[in-house]
Amino acid sequence: MSSQNTKNLERTAHVEDVQLYINGKFINAQSGAAFDNVNPFTNKVNNHVAEGRSEDVNKAVKAAKKAFEQGPWRKLKIDERMKYIHHIADLIDKEKEEIAILESIDTGLPISQTRKQAARAAENFRFYARVVQTKLHGESYPVDDEFINYTVYKPLGVVGLITPWNAPFMLETWKVAPALATGNTIVLKPAELSPLTANKLAEIIDKAGLPEGVFNVVHGFGETAGAALVAHPEVKAISFTGETTTGSTIIKNSADTLKKTSMELGGKSPLIVFEDADLERALDAAVWGIFSFNGERCTANSRVFLHKNIKDKFIKALKERVANIKIGDPMDPSTQLGPLIEKKHFKKVKNYIEIAKEEGCEVVQGVVPKKLKGGNFIPPTLLLNAKNDMRVCQEEIFGPVMAVIEFETDEEVVEAANNVRYGLAGYVWTSDLKRAHRVAQAVEAGMLWINAQNVRDLRIPFGGTKDSGIGREGGHYAIFEFYTEPKVIHVAIGDHHIPQFGKKN
Secondary structure, three states: OOHHHHHHHOOOOOOOOEEEEEEEEEEOOOOEEEEEOOOOOOOOOOEEEEEOOOOOOOHHHHHHHHHHHHHOOOOOOOOHHOOOOHHHHHHHHOHHHHHHHHHHHHHHOOOOHHHHHHHHHHHHHHHHHHHHHOOOOOOOEEOOOEEEEEEEEEEEOOOEEEEOOHHHHHHHHHHHHHHOHHHOOEEEOOOOOHHHHHHHHHHHHHOOOOOOEEEEEEOOOOHHHHHHHHOOOOOEEEEEEOHHHHHHHHHHHHHHHHEEEEEOOOOOOEEEOOOOOOHHHHHHHHHHHHHHHOOOOOOOOOOOEEEEOOOHHHHHHHHHHHOOEEEEOOOOOOOOOOOOHHOOOHHHHHHHHHHHHHHOEEEEEEEEOOOOOOOOOOOEEEEOOOOOHHHHHHHHOOOEEEEEEOOHHHHHHHHHHHHHOOOOOEEEEEOHHHHHHHHHOOOOOOOEEEOOOOOOOOOOOOEEEEEEEEEEHHHHHHHHOEEEEEEEEEEOOOOOOOOOOOOOO
16 A cells, blocks of 8 residues: 555544543543643654543543433433434444544554454444343242232443553443443543544544433543542442453452442463364464454463474464564555554563563564564564463563463363463364363363354453453343342232231230
8 A cells, every 4th residue: 555545544534632521522621731642653643632630530420420310311211212322333334434544543453453343333332222122121020929029220320431442442332332321321531542532432422412421531541530530439330441450459449439340351361272173274363363453452362372293383384474464554454463552562562572582482573664663563473482381471461472382181281271360261273072162161261262263242241260350241241230230129919917016916
C-alpha cells in the first residue's frame, strides 16, 4: 500500500482532542488538565485528552446515580430499552470503518484486525439485546398450597467499567452492552493509552439519544480516576480487564464499600501439540494465537509445548513463519504485526528477550525494516530451548514472544502447563479425542480449546482461574451473575400457620 493511500485512510478519521462525556455533554476536566496521546507507529502526539480526576469521577457518578434513580432508563419496558441497544449497534455498523481506523492509529493494531473487532462490537450489543429479551426471567417455587416464591432480576445501579488498551473498542462494548441492556447506568474509565474509540463510543451513544447520565466516560489515569471510581461509595460494582497486580489492588480497594467485582486478568496460556496432531493446522493456530493483536492479548498461547517426536519439524516450520510475517504500518491492510502500544511497554518486552538469552534460550526473530525504526516494533520472536521454570515462561510478557518447550508424556505436559500462577486459557492439539478431553480437563484454566484457535463464542462464560481472575462474564453469566441482583418475592396463597406470641387465650 502506498504512503499516499495510507494518508488517505487516516484522513477519513478525525483525530481531534478528546473531552470527558458526563451527563450527556462533552466537557473538559474540571482541573483543565490534559495529557498527550502518542501514536505507537510514529511516537508523535496524536491528540490531547482531558485528564479526569476524582472531582470528575464524582460528577459522573452523581449524574449516573440521578439517571438511575430519577430517570426513565431502568423503568423502560424491555422492548423500549432494546430499541436503544439496537440503535447503538446500527450506528457502530454505520461508522465501523472510522472506528477501525481510529483503533489502529491509537493502538498500533493492524487495520485488518481492527475492522473485525469493530464488526464484533456491534454484535456485542445485538447479542445482549437478544439475551435480555429471551433469558432475563426469574423462577417460581410453589410450596405446597401455602406459598409461591418467585425471583426477579434487578439492575445494580451505577456500575464502573475499567477497560484495557489491547482491544479497547471491542472490550468496552463487551462490558457496556450487558450493563446498559439490564438497566444499569455507567461510568467508563477507559485505558489512558487508547482513548480514541472510547470517545467514539460516547459520540455514538450520544447520537443514539440515551437519557442524560446513563452513560459517562471519564478519561484519566488509574492512580487517580480509576482509584476514585473504585472507591466511590455510590458505585455498586467494578468490572475490570487488565493486569493481575492492578486487579488485586482494585479488589482490595473495593472491599471498604462492599462492591461486586469481576476481574479478567493476565495469562500465560499453554498450547500443547501432541505427536498425532494435524501439524499444519496446529501451526496456523500457534502462530495466529501469539502474533495476532501484536501479541498483546490475554489469551495468547505464549507457552507452546511440543512433543519431542515432532519438535524439530514444528520448530523448522515456526522459523519459516516468523521470517515471513509482514511487519509494517498498522494502516496498511497487508500488515500482520504492528507496533506495541507505547515506548515503556516496548522496553519491557525487549528486556524480557534479553532475560531469555541470559536464561539460556536460543532467540529467533523476524526482521523489522529500517524504515519502521520510529515505531515501537518488536519482531515476532521465538524462545527456543525454553524450560518451564524460566522467568520468560512464568511471567506475562504481553508481546509477540513465544516460548517453545519440549515434553514427552501426557502427565509431564499437564504438570508443566499447570505450574504457573495463571490459568486463563489453554489449547490442545491431538487426533486422540480421549486424550484431548482428558488433558483439557486436567489443565487448570478457565477456557480450553481442542483442535481450534481462540474462537470466542459470546454465549460462553469468559474468565480464568488462579491469578487470571475472579468471576465470569459473557452470555447469561454477565446478565445473571454480575450486572443484576436476584430478588426473591414470597407470596402467601393460603392461611399458613403464624405463631401468636403474646396473645391471651
